[in-house]
Amino acid sequence: MVKTLANGEPVRKRARPAKISPLLKAHKKAISTAAAHSLNEDIEVAITSVDTIIDGLAMKHGKSVEVIQELIHLGGHVLKSRRTVGINNAYAHCEARCEGAWVDDPTKDSIRTIIGEAKHLGGYQHLSQDLQQVLIDQLTLSRQEETTGIVRRPQAQLQDARAVMERVRRELTNLHTRDGMEFIMVCVRSSARHLSKTVTFLTPAAKAFLTTVTKVQPLIWVNQFEAFAINGIAGVLHNHELRKDEMKGHIRETLRAQIETLSGKPIKRLEFDNYEKKIAEKLGVVIVGWTCPDFVSPSAFKTIAQVEQLYDAVNSGSCKAEKLSPAAWAARKASNRSRLALGEDVYGKEEVTKGVKRKAADDEE
Numbered sequence: 183m184v185k186t187l188a189n190g191e192p193v194r195k196r197a198r199p200a201k202i203s204p205l206l207k208a209h210k211k212a213i214s215t216a217a218a219h220s221l222n223e224d225i226e227v228a229i230t231s232v233d234t235i236i237d238g239l240a241m242k243h244g245k246s247v248e249v250i251q252e253l254i255h256l257g258g259h260v261l262k263s264r265r266t267v268g269i270n271n272a273y274a275h276c277e278a279r280c281e282g283a284w285v286d287d288p289t290k291d292s293i294r295t296i297i298g299e300a301k302h303l304g305g306y307q308h309l310s311q312d313l314q315q316v317l318i319d320q321l322t323l324s325r326q327e328e329t330t331g332i333v334r335r336p337q338a339q340l341q342d343a344r345a346v347m348e349r350v351r352r353e354l355t356n357l358h359t360r361d362g363m364e365f366i367m368v369c370v371r372s373s374a375r376h377l378s379k380t381v382t383f384l385t386p387a388a389k390a391f392l393t394t395v396t397k398v399q400p401l402i403w404v405n406q407f408e409a410f411a412i413n414g415i416a417g418v419l420h421n422h423e424l425r426k427d428e429m430k431g432h433i434r435e436t437l438r439a440q441i442e443t444l445s446g447k448p449i450k451r452l453e454f455d456n457y458e459k460k461i462a463e464k465l466g467v468v469i470v471g472w473t474c475p476d477f478v479s480p481s482a483f484k485t486i487a488q489v490e491q492l493y494d495a496v497n498s499g500s501c502k503a504e505k506l507s508p509a510a511w512a513a514r515k516a517s518n519r520s521r522l523a524l525g526e527d528v529y530g531k532e533e534v535t536k537g538v539k540r541k542a543a544d545d546e547e
Contacts, residue, residue, distance in 0.1 A: 440503035471501035
């Protein structure tokens with residue numbers, strides 16, 4: 183049945199648009215792309231021409247570029263970042279940065295010196311061509327950094343440093359594999375403001391050299407280098423104490439965890455003064471491979487070398503906790519009783535303190 187309108191005329195179906203062939207579609211796309219490129223090229227030429235006019239007027243009349251833009255009603259257009267680099271905007275850029283972001287940046291000392299000289303001479307026009315070129319080059323570099331976002335975005339800065347160092351690492355690895363060259367490469371940040379992570383590349387021979395000849399673990403060496411790069415010798419001394427404390431804590435926690443695992447009982451802390459009573463006799467676990475002549479807490483070690491030696495022993499497994507066999511456990515207890523009977527201080531300070539308290543209580547009675 184044919185559908186009709188109110189006036190009796192049949193309803194007309196809308197004709198479907200004809201399909202465009204892939205060849206015609208590609209042709210239209212090519213024309214559109216070419217037109218877009220042509221327009222972009224013309225815009226670039228126009229902007230360059232306007233930039234040249236603005237810079238020329240600013241230079242001729244001693245006005246800022248912003249003032250010229252406003253006078254010719256271009257204040258609403260973003261032309262600043264695309265202007266041709268000239269001494270006028272280079273000087274303005276460097277002067278502003280020297281009073282702000284570059285105040286504590288030692289790499290910009292030369293720029294600050296040039297800005298100071300220009301002020302002393304009465305303007306950048308009196309600077310030599312070489313000094314003017316330094317300012318121009320700095321503005322060009324700053325624009326490149328702003329374009330990539332490295333300066334403004336810390337995460338981009340971090341990613342950029344990581345990508346660069348990864349390329350360097352690959353090249354050094356290839357050089358080592360191909361030509362047998364050995365390397366010690368350590369890259370650290372020079373300021374606490376920077377987010378770049380430490381990057382190291384040590385070939386097997388380089389790592390062996392550090393550990394056997396310098397007697398320093400690579401990680402310790404790298405941490406000291408970074409502390410020195412950021413804070414000088416004061417940073418190294420501070421980092422030295424922190425590193426010593428970290429090693430002591432690592433030694434105590436590692437051995438405590440081993441004793442807890444072997445005994446099956448919770449251990450709150452590693453006992454040193456009461457080691458024989460609370461660890462060896464009570465739990466049947468002993469510590470072997472202790473590198474210091476006296477079995478005392480690492481906090482009582484006199485030199486950093488003693489801490490490092492024990493730290494390396496614990497990490498390598500030569501110093502560790504061991505479970506005594508029933509026979510060895512019984513022999514240990516018997517030996518301790520015999521030594522105590524001979525007057526030897528077997529159980530440490532706590533036993534002596536308890537004895538003193540007990541004697542004092544008896545005297546009072």
